[in-house]
Each structure stands twice: as C-alpha cells, then as structure tokens.
Amino acid sequence: MNPYRLLYRLGITPWERESVPHPVTELAERLSPPGRALDIGCGTGRDAVYLSQRGWTVTGVDAVPRALGAAVRRAQAAGAQVNWVLGDVTRLQTLSIGDGYRLIIESPPGGVGAARRHTRADRRPLRGGLGAGVKRT
Ligand SMILES: C[S@@+](CC[C@H](N)C(=O)[O-])C[C@H]1O[C@@H](n2cnc3c(N)ncnc32)[C@H](O)[C@@H]1O
DSSP: OOHHHHHHTTTTOTTOOOOHHHHHHHHHSOOOOEEEEEEETTTHHHHHHHHHTTOOOEEEEEHHHHHHHHHHHHHHHTOEEEEEESSOOGGGGGOOOSSOOOEEOOSSHHHHHHHHHHHHTTTHHHTTTOOOEEEOO
16 A cells, blocks of 8 residues: 555645745746646645646646545635546556656656656657656655
C-alpha cells in the first residue's frame, strides 16, 4: 500500500503549504506561452490549479483518492480546469495522459524517474518543447 494513503488519512501532510513553490512560479512565468503541464504527485492540487489559472493546460496525477478529491474541490472553488488522473506515476505510460508536456513538476520520491521515462518515451513530441522539469521532495 502507498504510505501516502495512510498519511492523508491521518492528516499528516507536512508538504502542504499555502504558497506555490518558487521554482514553479518562476518557471510558469518564464515559459511563455503556456502549454501542457504535468503535475506528478499533485496531492491536493495547489500547483496544478495555480498553473491552470495562468493558462496552462494541466494534468495532475496522484495515487491517493483522498488527495485527488481535495484537488477537485480546490479546482472547483477556484473555477479552474484541470485533468485529474488517479494513478501510479511509476506506471505513467499506462495512464493515457498523452504527451507534449512542456512543464513537468514532480514531487513524490522517485518521481523524477517516472518523468524521465515519460519524456524519453515521448521524445519526439517533446523535443524543443520540454521547457523544464522541477523536482521537489
Ligand atoms: C510530498 S507529496 C507532494 C504533494 C504536492 N505535489 C504538493 O507539493 O503539495 C507527494 C505526493 O505524491 C503522491 N504519490 C506518491 N507516490 C505516488 C505514486 N507512486 N503515484 C502517484 N502519486 C504518488 C502522494 O500521494 C502525494 O500526494
């Protein structure tokens, strides 16, 4: 079982912050025009909603239904459109999330590997278009 399920259930979520991390805001502003963004381990959707509000077409993936439920509510409250996907990012290729992502944010431990595999698999559509990946713990 993914330990995050238990952590969310117990309300032990020290990664939850009010503000969007600086690398995300900085990249979102620097990469213009906005394109597709993928938030790997999106949690309760703070960054995905932020990006959506700035014109990005965002897909947020997380394995914990409780977290995604909160993300959906956050997006609804903000009037933001995000494609929320419940799934395991270590099996990203099976989730039918498409390609052409310009910005990939990833925060689960080991998530960077998932994104790297994904970008490698999608090298052609991403070439010249992948602006950045941001890894956070
Ligand atoms: C440290 S939290 C960060 C959440 C969010 N990005 C944030 O900054 O608030 C890591 C997130 O990754 C998710 N996660 C961990 N392993 C995962 C996996 N294998 N597949 C999908 N999501 C995963 C967890 O459920 C959790 O929401």
